[in-house]
Amino acid sequence: MRETKADRRRLGLYLHVPFCKNKCAYCDFYSFVPKEEGVMERYVAALIKHIESYKASIADYAPDTVFIGGGTPTALPLESLLSVIRAVKRNYSLTKTCEFTVEANPATVDLKGLKRLRRAGVNRLSMGLQSADDNELAALSRIHRRADFEEAYFAARDAKIGNINVDVMYGIPGQTVESCLATLEYVCDLAPEHISFYNLKIEQGTPFWRMRESLSLPGEDAEYEMYVRGVEYLASRGYNQYEISNFARPGYRCLHNLKYWNCDEYLGLGPGAHSFFNGTRFSIFRDAERYMRSMESPSSNIRIIESSEEVKTRERIGEYVMLRMRLTDGVSDREFRRLFGRDFEAMYGRLLAKYQRGGFVIRRPDGWAFTPRGMFVSNFILSDILDFSDTDIFDPTN
Ligand code: SF4
Numbered sequence: 001m002r003e004t005k006a007d008r009r010r011l012g013l014y015l016h017v018p019f020c021k022n023k024c025a026y027c028d029f030y031s032f033v034p035k036e037e038g039v040m041e042r043y044v045a046a047l048i049k050h051i052e053s054y055k056a057s058i059a060d061y062a063p064d065t066v067f068i069g070g071g072t073p074t075a076l077p078l079e080s081l082l083s084v085i086r087a088v089k090r091n092y093s094l095t096k097t098c099e100f101t102v103e104a105n106p107a108t109v110d111l112k113g114l115k116r117l118r119r120a121g122v123n124r125l126s127m128g129l130q131s132a133d134d135n136e137l138a139a140l141s142r143i144h145r146r147a148d149f150e151e152a153y154f155a156a157r158d159a160k161i162g163n164i165n166v167d168v169m170y171g172i173p174g175q176t177v178e179s180c181l182a183t184l185e186y187v188c189d190l191a192p193e194h195i196s197f198y199n200l201k202i203e204q205g206t207p208f209w210r211m212r213e214s215l216s217l218p219g220e221d222a223e224y225e226m227y228v229r230g231v232e233y234l235a236s237r238g239y240n241q242y243e244i245s246n247f248a249r250p251g252y253r254c255l256h257n258l259k260y261w262n263c264d265e266y267l268g269l270g271p272g273a274h275s276f277f278n279g280t281r282f283s284i285f286r287d288a289e290r291y292m293r294s295m296e297s298p299s300s301n302i303r304i305i306e307s308s309e310e311v312k313t314r315e316r317i318g319e320y321v322m323l324r325m326r327l328t329d330g331v332s333d334r335e336f337r338r339l340f341g342r343d344f345e346a347m348y349g350r351l352l353a354k355y356q357r358g359g360f361v362i363r364r365p366d367g368w369a370f371t372p373r374g375m376f377v378s379n380f381i382l383s384d385i386l387d388f389s390d391t392d393i394f395d396p397t398n
Helices: 039-053 078-091 111-120 134-139 146-158 177-190 220-236 255-261 288-296 313-324 333-340 344-357 372-376 378-385
Strands: 009-017 061-070 099-104 124-130 164-170 194-199 240-243 246-248 266-269 274-277 280-284 305-310 361-364 367-370
Touching: 009 039, 009 078, 009 255, 039 078, 039 266, 039 288, 061 078, 061 255, 078 111, 099 255, 111 146, 124 146, 146 164, 146 177, 164 177, 164 220, 177 194, 177 220, 194 220, 220 240, 220 372, 255 266, 255 313, 266 280, 313 333, 313 378, 333 344, 333 367, 344 361, 344 367, 344 378, 367 372, 372 378
Parallel strands: 009 061, 009 266, 061 099, 099 124, 124 164, 164 194
Antiparallel strands: 194 246, 240 246, 266 274, 274 280, 280 305, 361 367
């Protein structure tokens, strides 16, 4: 019998674009400001070759999510970005309802370009606002101001993009609980379908790390209040929390990111991208030059895979717990038993009960989940209950 698209396995596809117009002082994603003329076009040619090279391996799959992230995909010349989108559609059998996201910095999009992205098949835009306060944006060294964001947001609506995510950050230098809630109010008034509300982390190796003693950060108590009051506020405006940092109107959870948290398969292409494909987890070196040279001369045997490992049951269990507990649905006893043939309650119940008493986790009829209070300190709790919680698999580009 002939196999149809509906029979094929599902897959999330991630494509990394490592370019930005300016490097934000807090950012540790793999991205840089290109210095050489023509490097973006060269990179896009390499990425397209990489996309083509997987055509046969994913012939049995029908990708149902595509996420072009970075860096700033919209920092690419429009024609280059469109050629990446066309290469994906030409080489892979995307499902009809495929969620197709492009990340955008508000200072790098306009109506004409957004209309062309929409026509090419992009149906979701993820926009980094971070704050509606221009002083906070300056403190983050973002290249846009609130007015730029607003213009870009309305341009996306005019381009008929019906699914928009807005990134909002808390814990910004100089931010107060009031200014944080004012940003959320501003964003909710615009009525995007999805909001990511996440904590600024001072990552090693960034300019913020070097300046960390002199940054006027809000402090843990204020950040806790921003988070807990932020979660409450978002709920009051119809945004349901489904993950530590993610909130959506009904029907608009990010299907691509859910693949990471649900331990589903995803393939990441481009330097720094991570994959979980065919039972193997692997990542690509965070080195664009090496990546381009490898794609330009396949016979040179330049290795681009940094690490590759078959995921053993013990690790799969740890990853599953770590990722599932990020979701408000938490871990289900029944599903855990089906996947691993083991009793979740027996393995983790006693450890979690300790946090239940403090109001950080709740026992549900069929499993465990964090409370909003527990979400705020989830890393701490997970590292207490798991042996290998330092595996960084949440973000595919980290
Ligand atoms: S935060 Fe986004 S725009 Fe800023 S440097 Fe990082 S990837 Fe680029």
